[in-house]
């Protein structure tokens with residue numbers, strides 16, 4: 001298939017960026033989106049031009065490194081998958097595809113379509129862990145955990161920290177990500193010990209970094225490749241309220 | 247100052263004030279509807295007089311006023327922070343929100359605010375500040391009450407007021423339709439069993455409130 005790409009090019013963090021048009025030809029409909037980008041980059045390199053910088057790592061939908069805001073949707077038009085899992089059969093022959101980087105103040109552009117998501121690491125450092133004293137490996141099932149809670153914690157832990165929620169939100173809010181991280185611990189007895197401190201510190205960090213405020217539009221949930229539920233955001237609001245009043 | 251409070255704290259206050267305002271809308275609608283059922287306006291004027299003089303209600307009036315101010319102030323602060331959080335927008339705008347109204351809360355909010363000012367100028371200030379409302383006369387005897395009813399009737403005989411009022415109320419409806427369920431989510435109330443009910447009830451509430459308020463000017467205009 002032949003496609004017209006409109007890609008955001010920006011030489012560096014402080015450079016002036018612009019959209020550049022690239023036609024690509026003879027792309028297999030079975031190619032993945034990132035393979036299509038690779039083909040474009042090979043052509044660019046062969047012509048002595050600078051290839052388009054974009055993030056990727058595992059290319060199997062588990063690492064959270066790939067991004068791209070494709071035709072108005074983070075991770076492209078398909079539901080519940082990352083960009084690396086997106087295939088060209090989802091597009092029409094001759095279609096124009098607009099590719100933009102995640103846009104949010106706390107995610108500054110490094111180059112072209114690559115953004116710096118260190119802000120998420122800083123939020124994790126503020127409380128997204130369980131403090132343990134090292135020692136013998138504890139017995140599995142030594143602590144009884146309700147099946148429902150184990151399932152919900154597992155669902156929350158599916159978040160890969162890709163940042164699509166921030167990219168999709170009209171407020172550039174990170175609430176879905178932070179709430180998934182708060183929830184995966186809050187639901188389990190091991191996480192309860194530091195629950196109060198965790199939610200307060202992670203929310204404070206999120207605000208300090210300049211993410212927007214949630215107005216419950218639920219665009220994050222619709223675009224999340226891991227189907228993280230906004231019920232986690234309500235849980236975090238609850239945890240936060242309880243931490244403040246108790 | 248309020249920038250100092252966390253995003254969630256601001257949202258919680260916002261939703262509490264919003265819920266309070268939504269209860270007030272029910273009470274206000276109940277009183278307004280009295281105009282439809284009583285052509286002499288006696289009932290309406292009596293209730294308006296009670297609301298305007300009862301000390302408990304007078305106190306609540308200030309609570310209500312504070313509720314509006316806090317809600318609007320936080321709404322504007324949150325929105326400005328949200329604009330700052332995305333200095334450069336997208337070329338292709340996403341539309342993955344669950345409800346279109348959720349995109350326009352600040353816009354509908356500001357229109358409601360403008361409406362409120364006009365509304366205050368028409369009724370509250372006339373009654374409280376300028377004392378320019380004629381006395382209610384029933385069967386030839388002055389009652390000592392202000393004839394708030396006639397004020398309403400007179401305004402709604404003007405087509406521009408009827409149309410303006412209806413537009414303002416539709417905009418309020420757009421605000422409420424997203425706001426109702428949003429307030430519960432902000433307070434951390436989300437449950438697989440009850441949330442579908444909250445969402446359904448929110449739409450029902452919005453339709454009843456909006457339609458209820460809109461019927462009044464239409465009724466007055468077409469029965470003059």
Ligand code: HEM
Nearest residue numbers: 215261264267268318321351352355356359425428429432
């Ligand atoms: C009778 C009038 C009003 C009622 C009943 C009302 C009710 C509500 C409720 C319940 C919410 C949801 C709060 C939440 O999710 O936490 C909300 C959101 C909002 N309201 Fe109002 N509101 C009214 C007037 C106004 C006015 C005059 C403004 C003016 C600026 C305004 C601005 C906003 C904004 C910007 C939001 C979205 C903010 C957010 O979700 O964080 N509202 N409103």
Ligand code: SF4
Nearest residue numbers: 159160162163165224
């Ligand atoms: S919540 Fe979803 S969209 Fe947000 S970072 Fe996690 S996986 Fe990505």
Ligand code: FES
Nearest residue numbers: 059063064066084
């Ligand atoms: S490259 Fe790892 S999730 Fe897409």
